[in-house]
Amino acid sequence: MTTIIHGAEIVTVDDWDSVHYDHAIAIQGDRIAAIGPNEALFGQFPQAERIDGTGRAVLPGFANTHTHLTMTLARGIYEDLSPQHRPPYTAGLSPLPLPELSTGERRVMARLGALEALRSGTTLVFEDTNQVDDYAADLAATGLRFVLGERAHDRVGSGIGDPTPFRLDPSLAARALQTIEAAHGKWHGAADGRIQVAVSAWAPDMCSPELLGQLRRLQERLGALATIHLNQIWGEVRAVQAHRGRRPVEYLADLGFLNERLVCAHCRCMAPREEKRLGAAGATVAFNAAIAARRGLSPRIAELEAHGCTITMGSDNMAEDMVEVMRTGLFMERVRRQDGREPTPEAVLRWATRNGYRALGIPDGGWLAPGNQADLIMVDLCRAHLVPVLRVVSDFVHQGQARDVAAVMVAGRWLMRDGTVLTMDEPGLLAEAQAVAEAAWGRLFRRRLDLKPPQGFRPLG
Numbered sequence: 450m451t452t453i454i455h456g457a458e459i460v461t462v463d464d465w466d467s468v469h470y471d472h473a474i475a476i477q478g479d480r481i482a483a484i485g486p487n488e489a490l491f492g493q494f495p496q497a498e499r500i501d502g503t504g505r506a507v508l509p510g511f512a513n514t515h516t517h518l519t520m521t522l523a524r525g526i527y528e529d530l531s532p533q534h535r536p537p538y539t540a541g542l543s544p545l546p547l548p549e550l551s552t553g554e555r556r557v558m559a560r561l562g563a564l565e566a567l568r569s570g571t572t573l574v575f576e577d578t579n580q581v582d583d584y585a586a587d588l589a590a591t592g593l594r595f596v597l598g599e600r601a602h603d604r605v606g607s608g609i610g611d612p613t614p615f616r617l618d619p620s621l622a623a624r625a626l627q628t629i630e631a632a633h634g635k636w637h638g639a640a641d642g643r644i645q646v647a648v649s650a651w652a653p654d655m656c657s658p659e660l661l662g663q664l665r666r667l668q669e670r671l672g673a674l675a676t677i678h679l680n681q682i683w684g685e686v687r688a689v690q691a692h693r694g695r696r697p698v699e700y701l702a703d704l705g706f707l708n709e710r711l712v713c714a715h716c717r718c719m720a721p722r723e724e725k726r727l728g729a730a731g732a733t734v735a736f737n738a739a740i741a742a743r744r745g746l747s748p749r750i751a752e753l754e755a756h757g758c759t760i761t762m763g764s765d766n767m768a769e770d771m772v773e774v775m776r777t778g779l780f781m782e783r784v785r786r787q788d789g790r791e792p793t794p795e796a797v798l799r800w801a802t803r804n805g806y807r808a809l810g811i812p813d814g815g816w817l818a819p820g821n822q823a824d825l826i827m828v829d830l831c832r833a834h835l836v837p838v839l840r841v842v843s844d845f846v847h848q849g850q851a852r853d854v855a856a857v858m859v860a861g862r863w864l865m866r867d868g869t870v871l872t873m874d875e876p877g878l879l880a881e882a883q884a885v886a887e888a889a890w891g892r893l894f895r896r897r898l899d900l901k902p903p904q905g906f907r908p909l910g
């Protein structure tokens with residue numbers, strides 16, 4: 450079965466950032482078969498199904514290299530509750546706890562996140578969570594690709610960013626290591642290889658040196674990817690300095706934790722010597738631009754990239770919209786550099802697609818070329834905010850919206866076409882997610898009368 454999308458603007462993200470206007474792309478099975486002039490591909494594949502791509506762009510799908518899908522539960526709430534960036538530092542990233550969810554409720558919120566990801570053109574997601582087995586089957590059923598990071602920590606009685614003494618509970622580590630192995634055994638390579646399982650350490654101030662050593666050895670033994678939240682907030686830096694007498698990157702480097710298959714989320718509160726050391730290890734940085742902007746903190750992406758880090762992009766909490774993440778990243782980095790030209794839209798698109806795929810172990814995905822994975826999206830360009838289409842990459846990165854994504858294909862299979870999601874019951878899921886969130890926050894505020902609902906919160910039912 451061959452499909453040809455013709456008459457489209459093909460954005461390849463190849464080594465030359467080639468763009469082919471009014472061209473065709475052929476897909477056979479789960480691979481891209483050819484890219485070329487319309488008539489040439491019609492001749493090459495006379496039996497192919499033809500899809501008119503006039504007025505549309507075909508791009509590689511986005512790789513979101515850091516998110517927590519079930520935290521869609523805190524949408525509209527946590528965006529405005531960041532910890533402060535000066536002493537006194539307190540534990541945790543929000544003064545309001547996340548309401549507890551039943552397994553059924555977690556599944557709903559995870560599917561909501563996956564739906565938003567798909568709608569924004571994301572085809573590969575690194576989901577960092579715990580008890581991923583609760584909803585791995587739901588994620589597999591969406592048709593998207595996932596790296597599922599099962600998270601470990603062994604500090605008790607506190608959260609990220611707390612410089613008070615580290616209280617260790619070794620039983621937490623033992624349990625987490627078992628859970629990671631079990632998840633890996635059950636899910637790694639599942640759904641025709643669309644699912645991978647990774648080793649996840651929560652954060653440097655939430656993990657003892659013993660646990661980080663064990664996780665590193667487990668990563669090696671499983672041949673898996675690993676991830677960690679790193680230099681996320683200034684409280685974390687202060688906590689690691691208090692506990693280990695070093696900065697977070699130095700702590701990890703001294704333990705041998707840094708490696709080329711490690712995805713470091715955030716990397717915002719860094720000393721220049723840490724940026725150098727992270728780059729020398731060839732680690733990947735997940736530039737989570739939207740949440741970074743909301744927190745009022747920015748990583749130094751130009752420096753991290755110059756030192757050798759692979760720059761990728763992630764959404765992190767509360768949102769899965771990679772179109773917004775891309776543009777926010779471009780804006781933030783231009784403001785920080787005081788440079789109205791760099792980074793270019795081509796560079797940012799590469800971070801969000803090909804770099805992410807390569808970092809997550811799929812070097813033949815995230816860019817369009819014959820023989821590569823058929824993971825792609827179609828963007829409707831006939832929009833008041835996109836016409837005239839003269840330089841399509843700049844046009845979409847600067848002006849595009851998630852709702853311009855009209856179709857999504859993963860491994861040669863359509864997951865969304867003509868604006869309709871094919872693998873999820875969208876209206877049903879939206880209603881369910883609203884009900885789950887209202888019930889969960891209602892339970893929390895009714896049980897914890899010391900907690901005040903934030904400004905503008907809807908009346909509790």
Ligand SMILES: [Zn+2]
Pocket residue numbers: 515516517577678714765766
């Ligand atoms: Zn995170």
